Amino acid sequence: MLVIGIAGGSGSGKTSVVHKIIRSIPRGKVSVLSQDAYYKDLGDLTQEEREKINFDHPSAIEFGLLVEHIEALKAGKTVQMPTYSYVTCRRGAETVSIYPSEVLIVEGILIFTDPQLADILDLKVFVDTGADERLIRIIKRDVHERGRGLDKSIRHYQMFVKPMHESFIEPTKRLADIIIPIGGHNEKGIDILTSKIRQTLQVK
8 A cells, every 4th residue: 555645734735636636546546534534522612712722733633543544544444534523623423434445645734743644654745835825725714614704714824824834834844755836736746646656556
């Protein structure tokens, strides 16, 4: 199994890159684990306390479970990926079955910050998009998907997203084997990555 990590700042276009890769690879050859599914369950907090949660700090992620699931998939076992709601800050009762495949993509803003996780990634990809573009995407996502108003979204960006990006995410760019600028719009970069995946599949 080839394990590919795709990291980058919030709103950088990681998910778009993943979707384009999946569309270019034969069905059933690629599985995906999203870091966002592994946020710690904090549903018992009050609304005021939830608004203070720093989702952009590594401590918010249950990396141990994510690594456990990756190792299980490498061993040929099916895993149950959690589901998570940013609105309630709670894991859902339902899970998503992820089946072992020849290629596993692990996607998330903080996946290079955990040494154990970073060590089991065969190929590290960093999606590098400018801060202004990321901010626009973040605000749109917060307002339309996460129930935050414009003012709250901007305040959240200033308090958490920007400083955490500078402290934890941007420094991990140096760990990347491949850097893809401008996210999902970089067709050439995505083509290079998908070519590498196809080559791996052919060798196997």
